[in-house]
Amino acid sequence: MTTPTTWRKPPFIASPVLRWAFYIALAAYLIGTIATLPIDWERASEGLTRAGRIFSGAFPPSFARSDLMITGFMESLKIAILATVLGLVLSVPLAFMAARNIAPKPVYFVGRGVFILARSFHPVIVAIIFVKAVGFGPLAGALTLTIYSIGFVAKLLAERIEEIDFGQVEALRSVGAPYLVTMVYAIVPQIMPRLVGLGIYQLDSNLRASAVVGIVGAGGIGSTLANAFGRYDYDFALAITMVIVGAILISEAVSGKIRKNMT
């Protein structure tokens, strides 16, 4: 027997018949989808000229009503900060409930259930519901982003709790410490860096999202933007968009810097 000199990585699907059948089926489905989707090409080409009109109307951007913009932006910032703080405060107990290694089974399912629910709807949908429930304005926005923060922070925090060094919990149990004290001494120090990191990231993320949920009426700069579009003030809309992009760039840089220095 000779030693082989060639080697090929085993294919992803072992049987060649199955493999080619899969590729052909995938291609056929893609072609079928494009062929049957009701896309109105005429309307789309018409849209291009319309887009041209919007963009020509947007230049040069107008900062004439910058006071309106600043008010809207400050409101977005307040919404983002409030939602982040509220979200973090609610996330911590929820994360403890939803960590498999410390919560009893029924509590675990309740905890998981809450943030699966919080994650299952896009913030825009949640915002629409809250706008209906509590009316237009920043309250709806803050509530929406609180839910959004819980879905993200509680889930990742629960996963962090599941990764802790359990020996520290064991040590605290062995000295006869009560339940709450065991959590505070053995678990909180281990998850603290992650909690701070998530909080900074979430503030950044909420600022972004507050612009989006504003469009459906949940307050902040998004509402200002939606109003500008509604009044065909494309130059003002462009100015707002530029401010949003600028703010996100700044917050991205700041949060990145803080998170880097923290670890």
Next chain:
Amino acid sequence: MLEINNLVKRYGKGAPVLKDLNLSVQGEQLMSIIGSSGAGKSTLLRCINRLVEPTSGTITLNGTEMTTLGPKDLRRARRRVGMVFQSFNLVDRLTVMENVQSGRLGYISTWAAVTRRYPAADIERAFELMERVGIAQYANKRADELSGGERQRVGVVRALMQRPEILLADEPTASLDPKTSEQIMSLLRDLANELNLPVIINIHNVTEAKEFSDRIVGMRYGRIIFDDKPAALDAAQMDEIYAGTPSQDRQDMGAAA
């Protein structure tokens, strides 16, 4: 005095890890438990403070029956049993003082614990004990800044803060280099003498076990097959303790029955 009778521990449906085990520890003596990995040494130690729930049998510590205690009484009873761990199990991100004071968390209120308002007497005792083992200068350092030997000293002081009636040490030197390992062993022996404290040590290093113990217990697959003074442990008994595999052991028992 610690009295263990007919102790059985079975994980799930498998063969029991501890098989009808009897052991009595009197007064202040340093007792070492030796045996190969999987012999049940760790399980035995953890059954005593019920970090592992025994399946059946009784464990009595100075008159308190440990196996039947409810959650609240169990916490009270655990305050009387100190434990030192192989991987130290310190809270890395807390200071040495907070780790040392952890030993008192069964006594102080939740509020005092969370706000770190430790009683003056506890702080005084902490400094005395840290001085005794040579780590007082690290009180404000974070636990993960210390070396292995220093970390295990913190572990020992944390256990002693409990003013325990017995000290359990689960392979306290297995993560340490030989020299540090000897230092920790002699520290445990000296403390046992100074504080009149019975100490049970799980240990892999038989030479150290013989050097530092008053009594050696040899375990093999859930049973105690040797229990005597260190001098009585000879090569033949060593072979007996460290020989065989679990499956072979089961066959032997089957043949005997």
